[in-house]
Amino acid sequence: MRDERQLAQKTATELETPVKRARELAEKLGLRPYPVNYWIVDHDEMNELIAYSGFQRRYPHWRWGMAYDRQRKQDQFGMGKAFEIVNNDNPSHAFLQESNTHADQKAVITHVEAHADFFANNAWFGLYSDRGDPGQPNAAAMLEQHAAAIDRYMNDPEIDRADVERLIDAVLCLEDTIDQHRPLLAEADPEDRDLSDIRDQLDELGLSDDVRQNVFDDAWIEAHEDAAAELTLDDPERDVLAYLRDHGLAYDNSQQKAVERESWATDVIDRLREEAYYFAAQKMTKIMNEGWAAYWESLMMGDERFAGTDEFITYADHQARVLGSPGLNPYKLGKELWEHIENTTNRKEVVDKLLRVEGITWRNFHDAIDFSVVEERLQPDPLVAGLTASDIDELLQRIESNDDRFDAERVEAAAAGELDLDRYPWATLTYTGLSERHFSLTRRHNRQFVSQISREALEREARYMFDDERYETIEAALADINYTSGWDRMREIRASHNDVTFIDSFLTPEFVSSHNYFTYEYSQATGDYRVASIDPADVKRKLLLQFTNFGKPTIAVYDGNFDNRGELLLGHRYNGVALNEKQAHAVLERVFELWGRPVNLMTIRVEYDEHELEVARRRGREPNGTEVGVRFRYDGSEVTEHDLEYHLQEAIEATDVDYDTKPDEWLA
Amino acid sequence: MGLRDDLERFREVGESRRQDLSQFISYGDLGQSTQGSVQIPIKIVDLPEFVYDKRSMGGVGQGQGGTPQPGQPVGPPQPGDGDEDGEPGEEGADHEYYEMDPEEFAKELDEELGLELEPKGKQVVEEIEGDFTDITRTGPRGTLDFEELFKRGLKRKLAMDFDESYVREGLKVRDATPRDVYEWARNQNIPVSLAWIADQASQLAADELNQWESFEAVEENVANEPTINRLRREGLREIPFRKQDERFRYPEIIEKKERNVVVVNIRDVSGSMRERKRELVERTLTPLDWYLTGKYDTASFHYIAHDADAWEVDRPEFFGIRSGGGTKISSAYKLAAEILEQYPFSEWNRYVFAAGDSENSSNDTKDAVIPLMESIDANLHAYIETQPGGAAINATHAEEVERQLGDRDNVAVTRVGEPNDVIDAIYDILSTEGTTDD
Structure with missing residues (x-):
């Protein structure tokens, strides 16, 4: 143990000068990074940090265990090497693996400086980090507090640990259904909170269940709550998590009805939502941020010979591997x-x-x-x-x-x-x-x-x-x-x-053309994926689909009192690309846990009738489908499918986008 | 508290608790299934989320060496093309990352464990043309080694050249016959022919005759100029190229022994093999497979799952399945023997790795497994006993194998009780093979 510490110490001392020089060079090049604290860690600590997305403490949850398991196996089986991890905070914390070569460490340092500049200066990061003191994300502290709070709930003898975990899972299913283009409001509108307190006030009155059911029943309460939750079909709420936090109930299995959610549950939802906002900026700027870091790293390491001459080859090899990994490489x-x-x-x-x-x-x-x-x-x-x-x-x-x-x-x-x-x-x-x-x-x-x-x-x-x-x-x-x-x-x-x-x-x-990019689509006729277009405009459109809204469909709350029965109505804003229905059903089951009452999801899918399929098959062309609106409803026990009224279908349909890049005469 | 706890809870998801999540568990592959790479199954719990339908979404690809034509089929979308989960740095902080290939892994493991395993080239021979370093006397003009021809010509010239005027002086000696001159010249190692002298003698003018009294007088008065000086003065002029000096380059034939390996992985999937044991097996077998892939030119893998019966499965299934029945290890060895028939031992390095908790039906080990192990030729038979928390009383398979076959240099028995034992087990196995020398 002592030896290991000494090794880390030695590495740290050796890297002091490169760190100082890298900062000087970065600033001379016009970058304005957050201060960065560098830590030398061993490979297991590195795996832990990666599992925790760059932080030392997160709330207890199996997902970190899963990430850690994967990371450790990757490490153990030598399938990949992690070089560095840096988190978005002021100061940023970057972790260097002590077993890496000196050349790698230097490369990582230059790379990290550029990331820290990006964190500090990109407006999308600002949406989160400027919520309190501008430029102070206070991320480590925030995550630490969340960890402590959730840990407390988990260990509270009054609260079933499994319930906390289930709730977290339910929220995680929705972590991308937030309004990431708007700044995170530190507190929800106070009025909303007051109205959801109606139930608390009723509870305090000590009314019997009978009276409550007959007089102040759910419909009555919801009618009052609806006043606050004014949603229209033209202006749905994109922050589904916030809506559920403010207006959702919990379903009580023994009473078989919706009951007021316990305060710890609301707190957990709120905290996880905040984390979702914090991480949103990173997910929204992957290409830019990695490209930015790679650009400055290459300039500093290669052109300015920040790598010593003896380290240059190692560096060049490292960079070639990172830039050469397959797929759409950010x-x-x-x-x-x-x-x-x-x-x-x-x-x-x-x-x-x-x-x-x-x-x-x-x-x-x-x-x-x-x-x-x-x-x-x-x-x-x-x-x-x-x-x-x-x-x-x-x-x-x-x-x-x-x-x-x-x-x-x-x-x-x-x-x-x-x-x-x-x-x-x-x-x-x-x-x-x-x-x-x-x-x-x-x-x-x-x-x-x-x-x-x-x-x-x-x-x-x-x-x-x-x-x-x-x-x-x-x-x-x-x-x-x-x-x-x-x-x-x-x-x-x-x-x-x-x-x-x-x-x-x-x-x-x-x-696009100089890099041989192309789009592919699934062919109903041949049952496989085919190259659809090499037109740069198509490639760009398809690429944008992968990045818009984290590459996921946009889901919004359209009504909190659907059918006048207090049901939730979510809508998939349809852009021509269908939803994965199987997963959507599973999500609905989890939304139910956050809403406490039946939940609905509107979407549109393409259906092909038998005759059309037959004709298309004979003529060797793609069948023409019809877009049909559907509504899925989950009532706590099963998912049912319903037709979608025309005015609702209209509300979720986008008419001005088309991500389909199939040519007319495709398979001719 | 902390990650250990998270890890423990993750292991339990869908096993001992959280049955509601079991529908989201899959055993996916760790890393990318590129060719030549070993796939490592890993438990994944994918929470559902609102996502696009993959087919409806399509995607963007990048052509290798040119843009493909519309209508051309492409493979199924690759991980990394889009929003595949598990992308490094998908969420959270950024980190760089690269993939390592099996050869690199094998090298690292060799270094780590201090192994010096040199895989044996088996008989499968392939002749390939090496460099054009061999030489023959005939061949196509294109492969003519001109340098060699020139050198030989030059040697020939040097060997044949002599100071003609000096020899001519010899003819001027009183009464010297061509034969006298020839013998005189030859005594001085002048490479001259009698025919040439006779020819010169016939051209000699009458007044030139009898100019010298004796050969000694010639030697005293006329210098025999060495060839090298004459060449320096007059230049090379002509090099005599002769047919017999021609040499043709010829590619060296290299006999390449291909190093082939076939690995049979056997796993007990019976009821007693619970998640922890299953994972220990995976942790041990996977690096071995990975290692051997890196060491050999061609690696072929077979996976046998068994309870009381044995059947062959694909790798992703291999680590995932679990059955109810009893255990009969010999069933797996019978199947292994059948499979290995396609891989003659003279041409293939064979490895048979079996793993389980040592439970076997009575007498099966002694009566069936051990004779089978003896009859199957292999570089190595290994049995990996996975018993977290020590062996059960009736679990004696490993012990019996060790007792019966432990002294053989191609049988290894090792025990893995917890993840920390894995490296030792791998070392035990690989070092056993390392000492085999035939």
Whole structure:
């Protein structure tokens, strides 16, 4: 045990400098991360942290056991290696596995710094973390309190532990049915709370069950509650969990009716809902966030040689594995999109300057410009690009002449021998200097990027350009290039977007076709999945489906007093993609536990009649189905199916989206 | 409190409590079922949620080496393409992650346990063409080794070359016949032919004759210039390329012995094998399979489940099923022997791993199992006894096998009582095989 601690201690000491340097570099590159505390842990502690999604304590629940079991087996059977875990908190906590190589640790540190920047600056994270003091998610403390509270209920002799667990399971089935695009309100509307207290007040009156059943029956109470829960078909409640918390009851098996829920139960629902909001931002920004981290990690580790020369190969191998894992890889897709944004923004900047040269218009752009000159002019100042210890005199001169690309303080430190210039050349550069040093268009594989701009894009750039004769020569124009524009733009985007808007805005047709993306659909005729479309617009639409609302159907509360019997009416906002009915039924059974009375779910499904199937089969084409509205009702014992009234079907139907990418003549 | 407690409660879900969740339990695969990878079954409890119908949802894929055409079939959606659960970092904090392959695993385990298992190449021979390093005298022009031809030509030239003017001087010696000159020259190791001398003699002008009194006078007055100097002065000019100097490159034939392995995993699924025991079996057998996959070129796996009867199953089922009946271990060995007929021992490395709680019907071990184990040729027979909390009185199978066959170098018996024993058990098994040397 002592030896192990010593190993961790040793690793920690070795990593102190890299951690400090990584932060300095990250800040120089324009990132503004939360402070990060790094912890060195052994592999078992790592498995535990991963099971607990990056925290040290969570409420008691078997799901963590399941995650831990999986993680441990993966570790034991050597099927995967976890490198790092970092949580969204201020300060963030990052955990490094002590058995990893030094190169891996450094990579992880640079990666973590970028994640911490994302946590701190992305608006979707802000929805949660700004609920109290802005920028203070207080996540570890919140989860810790929840753990303690739920643990207390579980150990309360008055409360059956199994009941707590069942309730948690029921809430977890609904953890994605929240309104994740709105900030979490710290407290529900107080009025709601008051009204649900009607039952408490009645309880306090000490009325007999008889009186209650005859006078103040459920219908009476609900009629009063409905006043607060004003839902209309046009404006359903997306935060199903909040609605159930505020208006749900519990079903009492012995009395065979709905009764007021106990306060611990409401508290558990509330806490789990809060956790759902906390984790929502992470789920909403997977591609962006992983891409962001991969981008900066690669720049810091690879381009700035944060990995020592001896570690570089290990690092390159590590990165290739992470980026190379199969499927729709968030690291890879995200990183490529960020690079695409960087390149197009930088190109816009260059083209903008070039179009302001006398005699150059969008029409003659490709002929009038010698792109080899452009390429040469874009190259960074040799001093900025090179920078070794032998350049110190030159550096001092530049400081003298107030060259804003150099960091006076750090240059002086280097001159005084406090900074190893060969090792950390970037330290003497400012953000401006670094942006010139890493200007994306000077990279070998991006060199054609400027000359390959399409005429349409050029025309668009030129359309509203007034001051278009500003420079006499190309050289003069290029001397005015703002090298920071790419990074500036990237930071703006990381502040405001989520995966859906990110993909929607930046996944370009070139991107789709150059990466061979395609959509697939299930063919009713052949009974298997087939490639449906390679049209970039289709691919994008399909991809958006996977990210919109966590890739899950949107469910909302449409009525809390359905059929005037106090039943819950949920609706699946139908976008052309059907619901998995088997699972939906199972969820309804759990919703019943949170509502205490019968629950209903409206959805739409596609039905095929026998004749149509037969005709389609004979002609070898896809059958045409009809969309039919259905309502499922669970009354505590079984799920029944009912027709859906037309006005209700209309309410859940979306008419302006279509995720079906099947071509008309598909299998011809 | 804490994760241990969570883990314990997770194990109990659907087993000793929370029967309401049993419909959501599945034994899925750990990791991706890519080719060559071993699938590790893992208990998964999937709470229901509102999700799209998979078929209705479709998806996005990425073509490997080109965009496919619409209408082309694609496989069923792959995990990782969409919202599959268990995605690393699906929820919560972010972490990086990569998959390891069996070879890497085998290497790590070797290091961990200090094993030096060199799998035996079995007879299955494949001839493959290696590098073009062998040489023959005939062959297609394309494989002509010109460098060799040039070298040999150069040697030949060097060997045949001599200072012609020096030998010609010899002819000018008074009364020297071509034969005299030939012998004189040959005595000085000058590679000249008699025919050449005769030819030169006939061309000699009359006034050149008798210029020297003797051969000694020639030697004193005329220098015999070494070939190398002449070459330096005059250059190579012509290299004599001769048919007999031609050499053709030829690919080396490498006999590749393929290292094949067949593994028969046997598991007792009878009523007495409860969840804990089941998991111990899984924990022990899976790394073994994984390890052997990494060690061999081709690995073939068979899974036999047995109670009083034995039947072959697929891997996902293997760890999941549970039956009611009694136990008769020999039924499994009979089936194993049948299966192994397709894998002649001369061509395949064979491993038979059986696991159970050592309970067997009376006399079956002695009368049936042990003779069967003796008759089935295998690199290794292993029996893994899983008895959390010590063996029951009637559970004597492991003991009997150990008593009867323990001295054989291809039989291993090991006991796993709790997860911490797994590594030791694996070591016991693999090191037994390691000492076998035939």
